[in-house]
Amino acid sequence: MISNSNVIGLLYLVTIVCFILALRFLSSPKHARKGNWVGGVGMLIAIATTLLLDGIGNWALMVPGIAIGSAVGLVGARRVRMTAMPQMVALFNGVGGGAAALVALAEFHNLAPEPGRIAGDEAVSIVLSALIGSISFAGSLVAFAKLQELIGGRPIVFPGQNIFNSLIVLGAAGFGIAAIVGAQEQWVLIVLILLALLFGVMFVLPIGGADMPVVISLLNAFTGIAASATGFVLSNTVLIVSGMLVGASGTLLTMMMAKAMNRSVSNVLFGAFGQVQTGTGTARAADDGRTVRATTAQDVAVQLSFARKVIVVPGYGLAVAQAQHDVRQLADLLEEKGVDVKYAIHPVAGRMPGHMNVLLAEANVPYDQLKEMDEINSEFPQTDVALVIGANDVVNPAARSDTTSPIYGMPILDVDKAASVVVMKRSMAPGFAGIDNELFLEPQTTMLFGNAKDSVVKLIAAVKET
């Protein structure tokens, strides 16, 4: 049993260093996996140290608790498909936040048998941990439900929503302050947690599917901050530092995602973006008589086979159709024919930061073939065919030119500068931003309608014949 606080502190310090190294190793895909192992060792040290603390008991619950949780986590992690990764991350955010809130609740219960016994700073930490952890828990579950399509991905809004939400926030704040200044009855904290859970639900419901990268990053930050707050409650450095590392990471990602959409974080969270409908695209089409031109797999196959340079632009449609392996196969075929194939990845393509990279990596696409937006945009003018697979808003030229468009100013992939553009799409339905795409009307654009996987399979067959 460890009772020397210096030894404990040192062991926790080793964990902290391991976590920092794990994040440092993530700066290159070459060492990233090693980093995860280092982080794993750090976690084991922290868990072992804590289990060996003087006076730790309740083993009859401890062992099954760890076993059940580990089994659930392991099975979930093994089973999840790479396309479902955003849901999985949302779920893990949620359980982490829930655990933090429960730890705060238990500490509150332990420390406050009589009202007024908790010191001010400890009470603040307990309230913050319970509040943020609960918001993260409920919000993550809603995000999970949306991504898993248990509920509609479209924003859910109702009249008076802002007033309703404001009331919840005011209520939660009121109970929080009450718990801090001395009303340390257990029901006060429980009501606070219930209000925070309700707020978590209300806060994610109105956010549309395309904005999920921002929401998931934010919930990630929330859980980290909640864990850090429990560190203050328990006076535990490893919790304070590790939680805050995650808090910083989530915050940074949130800001990067919002920037990649040229919107403020608050606009994403409170704008109910998918509600915006503009008719400009269709109206203009009627004006100048331009129409969408459909094409066939055979035509596209010929175009691709005789191209020198092809850039594939994957979007969420590729993920939904699970077409990543077929796309790789198509790219391999083209490369055998001497075509230069690259992939252009928009920062917010997919439903979480970096989602497309993971999917293509799963299909064994080498990561040096995946290009970021800034790197590849200058190459589109020298590109023969830009093959857009299930992406929409991230290639919409309205973002550059149409000041009335809701996505105006968002950095996009300049596919319209390629000699020809083939858009593979299920139908003419607009993307998640709910706006029309003028790219489809450009003279160099042709549309290949159908499920992305079916279309790519047809393309592979057709390319083999050419």
Added chain:
Amino acid sequence: MSNLPLVIELTILALAIFLGFEVISKVPTMLHTPLMSGTNFIHGIVIVGAIIVLGYADDTFTRIVGFVALVLAAANVVGGWFVTDRMLEMFKRRPEPRREDKTER
């Protein structure tokens, strides 16, 4: 663990924030999904809190709350780690020789 003065804890917190921003800003966009699941794993450190709560619990309420917290946190740790490992395993470079002569075409 000994109780540190609040000011020291806040100092540690502030340094962790800046360190976090510094380290994370070096992660390429390509690895943002593994970064998220990796940090997911790291916030599983809340398991330390859950173990402390359950380990010192002496009434039914705390035992129940601590137990549920422990199950959630353990799922977070184990799931987060394995998902991250699975993903990072997939990131591979192009096998070297094939490529070079083609770009020179």
